[in-house]
Amino acid sequence: MIALPTRAGKPDATLAKAVDLAREVVLEVAEPGEVGDHLGAQAEGERIVTHQFACVRPGYPGWYWSVTLTRAKRGKDLTVNEVVLLPGDDAIVAPAWVPYKERLQPGDLSPGDLLPVEDEDARLVPTYLVGDDPLDPPMDADARAQVRRVAEDLGLGRVRTLSREGIDMAAERWYAGPGGPESPLAKSAPDSCWSCGFLVRISGSLSETFGVCANGNANDDGRVVSLDHGCGAHSEVKLARKQQPLPMPEHVFDTLTDDEYELI
Known part of the structure; x- marks a missing residue:
């Protein structure tokens, strides 16, 4: 059965009987x-x-044909308004369209692909604005121009840098990702990254929560990890006696001569 839309009101008797015309x-x-x-x-x-x-x-299970008819007041001639094929509640339909920027995942970009950033991207602000304290009085146009010239003289180079929103979005994404504390690797780790000698500290506000793994034998080598993340390659991890490999037996020297070997 197909669940069809219901509407209030009794249908016009003449139009309701026109089933053959609709077909x-x-x-x-x-x-x-x-x-x-x-x-x-x-x-x-x-x-x-x-x-x-x-x-x-x-290929169209759950769909139905819809024909709309009408007539003038006191008129006997019926008019066809439209005929369409519509999906029912259980019909198989294409998923809702999602803009390509929202579909992109890390690793989707190939060599030569370009992904331009919008001018009004909330994740970025002009470099000369970085460091403004919200509690400080707002800078006027002359002050901002002076800061911009100083930034250019210092060779900062970047036109824009991360905004507070951009930093927060990155922190939430990293913390919830495979380098965060909830990953299976971290939950089974003997200790956290904050005490690992392979952790490289970063600067800025993110340094209070994240660092970079520099252990070439670890899964997270070269990746951002939270300080409460962890893995089995922690610098201070030690194997218990039962986990250590069994010692190899001593070498056996073959003292048999060819003549003695033939007598065996």
Whole structure:
């Protein structure tokens, strides 16, 4: 069964009886074998009725044909408004379209691909604005221009840098990712990264929560990890006696001569 939309109001009797006309209209756009049983008629308004027919076209389970008819007041001639194929509640439909920037995942970019950043991206602010304390009085245009010239003289080079929002978004993404404390690797680790000798500290506000792993034998080598992350390659990890490999036996020297070997 297909769940069809319901509307209040009693359908016009003349239009509701025009099932054969509605089917003929559908057959103008569909093959005879694609139109199934009549599913009912719904009132769309005064002297406006929509008929529904089951769709049996291969690949369209749960869809139905919809034909809308109307007539003038006291008129006997029926007019076709539209005929469409619509999905029911259980129909298979394409997923909602998502802009490509929202679909991108780390690793999707290939060599030569370009991903421009919008001018008003909230993650970035002009470099000369960085360091402004919200509690300080706002800088006027002359003061900002002076700061910009100083930044250029110092060779900062970057036109824009991370905003407070950009830093917070990165921190949330890293903390919830595989380098955070909730990953399976971290939950089974003997200790946390904050005490590991392979942790490289970073500067700025993110240094209070994150660092970079520099252990070439670790899964996270070269990646940002939270200080409460961890893995089995911690610099201070020690194997218990039962976990240590068994010692190899001493070498056996073969003292048999060729003559003695033949006598065996």
